[in-house]
Amino acid sequence: MNTHRTALSTRLIAVVAMAFMLFPLLTVIPVSFTAKRYLSMPEGNWSLRHYEALLSNPDWLSSIGQSLAIASATSLIATLLAVSFSLGIWYLRSRLATLLIGLVLLPMAIPPVISALVLYFMETNLGRIAPGWGYDTLPGVVIAHVVMVVPYGVVTMLVALSQVDRRIELASRNLGASLMQTAFLVMLPNLKLGIFSTALLSFALSWEEVAVTLFITSVDVNTLPRRIWSGLRDNVDPSVAAISVLLIGLTLLVLMGRLALQYAAQRRARS
Missing domain, CATH: 1.10.3720.10 (MetI-like)
Incomplete structure (x- = not known):
């Protein structure tokens, strides 16, 4: 029983810690789609203006x-x-x-x-x-x-x-x-x-x-x-939020590619 409680507590702590780390990353995604000129959550209208400004801004x-x-x-x-x-x-x-x-x-x-x-x-x-x-x-x-x-x-x-x-x-x-x-x-x-x-x-x-x-x-x-x-x-x-989302997406793509290569290598090793 004690072992089960310890494992449950450990998992709960891990979930809370993971949520604490991921919350800022998840928050920046909707902020990047705001139609306003400052960082804020979108209120009804979602816009790609900051992505367009990011890709067209020479700076x-x-x-x-x-x-x-x-x-x-x-x-x-x-x-x-x-x-x-x-x-x-x-x-x-x-x-x-x-x-x-x-x-x-x-x-x-x-x-x-x-x-x-x-x-x-x-x-x-x-x-x-x-x-x-x-x-x-x-x-x-x-x-x-x-x-x-x-x-x-x-x-x-x-x-x-x-x-x-x-x-x-x-x-x-x-x-x-x-x-x-x-x-x-x-x-x-x-x-x-x-x-x-x-x-x-x-x-x-x-x-x-x-x-x-x-x-x-x-x-x-x-x-x-x-x-x-x-x-x-x-x-x-708000362009800061847009570039942050792009960097997060790029990181996820690299991670998914790495996992795909690892999975393919494991399949070849089994066959």
């Missing part, structure tokens, strides 16, 4: 394009750095490796505001030395985002490397393969899932980064998260 389209470019570049560079560093640590096998891992993971322990201030001063000085690569530039934002997301990529790659049998690397070296041949022809193919996860995580973290971006941008760079934040702070633009 929103520019922000989406900038966010895609920054997130793609950040994902590529951060993945290359994370894979290279993780493989180097995996081959190092010494006490120095622990120290290096601690240094690389340090940005994860620092509050985002402190990191943003440090990056702000770095970007302003970099702009004096190399114009076009510092404050309020796309390359400058990419550099800042790479600094912020590389630690997460390193953690993902170290987890992937921990599941690789070291004997395959030793067998490759014993058969005469060089270090580079072993890394590219043996290790990397066994790390495909980890590399993909690192790239996807880096893209997602860069795409939604707003705290650091607010510190290192002004006029020329206005990413999508920053524009959403500005829309909520300054004029409560």
